[in-house]
Amino acid sequence: xxxxxxxxxxxxxxxxxxxxxxxxxxxxxxxxxxxxxxxxxxxxxxxxxxxxxxxxxxxxxxxxxxxxxxxxxxxxxxxxxxxxxxxxxxxxxxxxxxxxxxxxxxxxxxxxxxxxxxxxxxxxxxxxxxxxxxxxxxxxxxxxxxxxxxxxxxxxxxxxxxxxxxxxxxxxxxxxxxxxxxxxxxxxxxxxxxxxxxxxxxxxxxxxxxxxxxxxxxxxxxxxxxxxxxxxxxxxxxxxxxxxxxxxxxxxxxxxxxxxxxxxxxxxxxxxxxxxxxxxxxxxxxxxxxxxxxxxxxxxxxxxxxxxxxxxxxxxxxxxxxxxxxxxxxxxxxxxxxxxxxxxxxxxxxxxxxxxxxxxxxxxxxxxxxxxxxxxxxxxxxxxxxxxxxxxxxxxxxxxxxxxxxxxxxxxxxxxxxxxxxxxxxxxxxxxxxxxxxxxxxx
Amino acid sequence: xxxxxxxxxxxxxxxxxxxxxxxxxxxxxxxxxxxxxxxxxxxxxxxxxxxxxxxxxxxxxxxxxxxxxxxxxxxxxxxxxxxxxxxxxxxxxxxxxxxxxxxxxxxxxxxxxxxxxxxxxxxxxxxxxxxxxxxxxxxxxxxxxxxxxxxxxxxxxxxxxxxxxxxxxxxxxxxxxxxxxxxxxxxxxxxxxxxxxxxxxxxxxxxxxxxxxxxxxxxxxxxxxxxxxxxxxxxxxxxxxxxxxxxxxxxxxxxxxxxxxxxxxxxxxxxxxxxxxxxxxxxxxxxxxxxxxxxxxxxxxxxxxxxxxxxx
Numbered sequence: 001x002x003x004x005x006x007x008x009x010x011x012x013x014x015x016x017x018x019x020x021x022x023x024x025x026x027x028x029x030x031x032x033x034x035x036x037x038x039x040x041x042x043x044x045x046x047x048x049x050x051x052x053x054x055x056x057x058x059x060x061x062x063x064x065x066x067x068x069x070x071x072x073x074x075x076x077x078x079x080x081x082x083x084x085x086x087x088x089x090x091x092x093x094x095x096x097x098x099x100x101x102x103x104x105x106x107x108x109x110x111x112x113x114x115x116x117x118x119x120x121x122x123x124x125x126x127x128x129x130x131x132x133x134x135x136x137x138x139x140x141x142x143x144x145x146x147x148x149x150x151x152x153x154x155x156x157x158x159x160x161x162x163x164x165x166x167x168x169x170x171x172x173x174x175x176x177x178x179x180x181x182x183x184x185x186x187x188x189x190x191x192x193x194x195x196x197x198x199x200x201x202x203x204x205x206x207x208x209x210x211x212x213x214x215x216x217x218x219x220x221x222x223x224x225x226x227x228x229x230x231x232x233x234x235x236x237x238x239x240x241x242x243x244x245x246x247x248x249x250x251x252x253x254x255x256x257x258x259x260x261x262x263x264x265x266x267x268x269x270x271x272x273x274x275x276x277x278x279x280x281x282x283x284x285x286x287x288x289x290x291x292x293x294x295x296x297x298x299x300x301x302x303x304x305x306x307x308x309x310x311x312x313x314x315x316x317x318x319x320x321x322x323x324x325x326x327x328x329x330x331x332x333x334x335x336x337x338x339x340x341x342x343x344x345x346x347x348x349x350x351x352x353x354x355x356x357x358x359x360x361x362x363x364x365x366x367x368x369x370x371x372x373x374x375x376x377x378x379x380x381x382x383x384x385x386x387x388x389x390x391x392x393x394x395x396x397x398x399x400x401x402x403x404x405x406x407x408x409x410x411x412x413x414x415x416x417x418x419x420x421x422x423x424x425x426x427x428x429x430x431x432x433x434x435x436x437x438x439x440x441x442x443x
Numbered sequence: 444x445x446x447x448x449x450x451x452x453x454x455x456x457x458x459x460x461x462x463x464x465x466x467x468x469x470x471x472x473x474x475x476x477x478x479x480x481x482x483x484x485x486x487x488x489x490x491x492x493x494x495x496x497x498x499x500x501x502x503x504x505x506x507x508x509x510x511x512x513x514x515x516x517x518x519x520x521x522x523x524x525x526x527x528x529x530x531x532x533x534x535x536x537x538x539x540x541x542x543x544x545x546x547x548x549x550x551x552x553x554x555x556x557x558x559x560x561x562x563x564x565x566x567x568x569x570x571x572x573x574x575x576x577x578x579x580x581x582x583x584x585x586x587x588x589x590x591x592x593x594x595x596x597x598x599x600x601x602x603x604x605x606x607x608x609x610x611x612x613x614x615x616x617x618x619x620x621x622x623x624x625x626x627x628x629x630x631x632x633x634x635x636x637x638x639x640x641x642x643x644x645x646x647x648x649x650x651x652x653x654x655x656x657x658x659x660x661x662x663x664x665x666x667x668x669x670x671x672x673x674x675x676x677x678x679x680x681x682x683x684x685x686x687x688x689x690x691x692x693x694x695x696x697x698x699x700x701x702x703x704x705x706x707x708x709x710x711x712x713x714x715x716x717x718x719x720x721x722x723x724x725x726x727x728x729x730x731x732x733x734x735x736x737x738x739x740x741x742x743x744x745x746x747x748x749x750x751x752x753x754x755x
Contacts, residue, residue: 039499042685045490109708110564110681141603142596149595149617194710196461221564225496225685225717248563248648256685276563276593 022059031056042256044229047263055081085259086286091268094215100178101185102211106204106239107219108231109192112247114143116219116273117189118150119281125156130183134174135160136167137191147189154278171207195234204239216241220257222249228257229264236265243270250274327420329384333376336369371404375412378402387416449577449742456752458734462715463753466495470528474521495716496685501723505531529754535723536746554632556640556665556672560658560695561679563646566707570679571643572604573741583638585610588628590621590661593645601643607738621657622664629668649694658699675702677730682709688717692727703730710734
């Protein structure tokens with residue numbers, strides 16, 4: 001996500017790195033470059049202009065300290081401004097501790113409301129909420145069917161009324177249903193609509209008035225162009241939403257609307273949604289996104305993601321094993337499965353600082369993991385516990401059993417031995433080195 | 444004879460109302476009442492062009508050409524500036540070669556196979572419904588294949604559109620191999636003597652290599668039934684998309700030859716600007732544009748008409 005923008009920023013900043021001090025003339029080139037980058041990334045015209053003006057004012061006003069380079073200085077200024085522009089601190093979703101929490105999803109056609117509703121339901125399920133999904137998109141063919149199928153995947157009830165042509169009634173009845181059935185959170189998926197379609201805008205206003213949601217979230221495709229701020233503004237004027245959700249942010253480098261929507265409608269971005277897997281939902285962190293754009297990586301996001309997917313006790317167990325050097329193939333297999341749960345390897349790598357750019361074009365094949373899994377599964381429990389007994393004959397059998405050439409088995413065993421050696425260093429300063437190797441190594 | 448000839452100027456014009464307000468009318472407003480057009484005014488126009496998604500390069504290009512054409516301040520009357528900008532916009536679209544699928548091709552290649560690709564939420568399924576209706580109206584026998592085996596209820600959605608268009612559909616079950624659905628559809632089309640096969644695919648972001656490879660596979664597999672297939676591969680792009688539309692065209696092109704673009708959702712809001720940028724790149728022809736919600740609102744893209752609808 002946003003690698004392209006990050007790379008361009010890097011290039012623009014390099015131009016002033018190594019310069020003596022910040023002057024009107026030596027930053028003007030950089031600023032022009034940055035303005036162009038922002039516009040190419042679909043950042044709103046006015047927002048980019050104001051951003052550039054603010055950065056310029058701060059940059060010229062600031063004394064250059066002897067200890068830092070002008071490049072570092074302007075990076076910091078841009079980072080601070082970018083963070084401020086995207087909303088400063090992150091803002092949490094409001095969830096009522098007692099009583100019903102009602103969340104209303106609105107947005108244009110194809111922005112990803114239905115998929116996001118299901119993702120949010122899954123996210124809240126994990127946080128011990130009892131969620132009901134409401135299918136009130138009565139216009140798009142099979143929209144209700146889609147939500148029902150997604151609901152099944154995450155074991156969440158979906159409320160709908162067959163052949164009902166009244167979206168307001170469906171929303172209202174779903175709230176009553178939730179109350180009657182002891183559920184505490186209702187997520188209402190609505191039909192996609194254009195902000196110029198008065199009739200449909202009225203409908204969604206009526207839903208809002210009727211159910212009085214705790215929060216209304218505006219779902220927007222992150223690939224949207226300059227018009228994003230207009231539709232956001234129009235929706236805000238008539239529906240007064242409380243938060244923004246940016247979808248398809250894994251799609252590509254552009255995330256320009258993340259920079260401008262907040263600035264134009266003064267509403268925080270609350271979630272980003274990236275990828276087709278239903279667990280690919282993240283809380284939006286303005287500061288992290290800013291640091292990511294400047295090439296500092298997003299290590300905190302990675303850690304948090306790992307935390308939710310990693311079972312705490314298993315992780316502790318693993319740590320003990322690593323420290324006592326008892327890590328075996330059984331644990332390796334567990335680890336691979338956890339990694340698979342977290343999403344694609346490439347998206348994980350992209351979050352590690354310094355690696356993001358390196359893997360941008362690299363082919364990281366998730367199938368390698370499947371192959372490794374197959375090899376380990378073809379080992380006997382004794383072999384998994386004690387890899388030292390893997391002699392030639394055993395390896396041949398494993399190769400046949402897993403449908404791999406013997407070289408693959410040999411390579412895996414060798415890599416496993418290397419890894420064990422590396423883990424011995426884990427307690428010392430080897431940790432960082434291991435990260436690096438992890439990035440380069442192909443299983 | 445053209446295969447698909449839905450051009451309704453009034454509908455196009457009303458669909459582009461917002462774009463016209465934003466682009467043409469705002470430029471006119473900016474210029475009106477000014478005796479001489481200075482650089483500050485040109486900068487305002489640059490802003491209008493950029494905020495209409497014409498893109499930085501195209502916008503700067505138009506402004507620079509205007510500046511050069513109208514060298515002296517005397518030339519820069521409001522009418523001159525407007526006319527120059529209009530001309531530049533027209534030039535971008537008019538130099539654009541339009542390709543159309545001819546009836547003869549469908550007679551030659553039977554069945555004629557069309558593959559529909561695009562990112563999530565671009566409007567592929569809806570577009571297929573509209574395409575099918577238009578082809579059917581042209582007297583052709585159409586079969587649709589639902590190879591979006593990924594998204595929940597995609598199959599049901601396409602089925603409803605197939606019913607509306609009154610054409611046959613080969614359905615899929617979630618989790619099926621999309622290639623096999625495509626294969627079955629074309630096989631059935633051959634058996635039944637259908638003229639046109641339209642294959643729907645799952646929405647995929649162009650950054651997902653494995654999904655993009657799946658597209659290449661669909662292509663390989665359908666070529667096993669009829670070696671010339673697909674005859675056309677249309678990339679469906681949401682008219683709301685900004686600069687990313689160009690990237691999409693480029694990236695999809697790496698995995699499958701895109702023979703045309705279909706730009707959807709152009710009605711309602713001010714977003715017709717992206718078309719200028721696509722045209723300026725001159726890589727892939729725009730075939731159809733969606734200017735309304737109705738089943739008849741998918742039109743053949745005619746650059747001359749488009750400019751006319753914008754400026755009239």
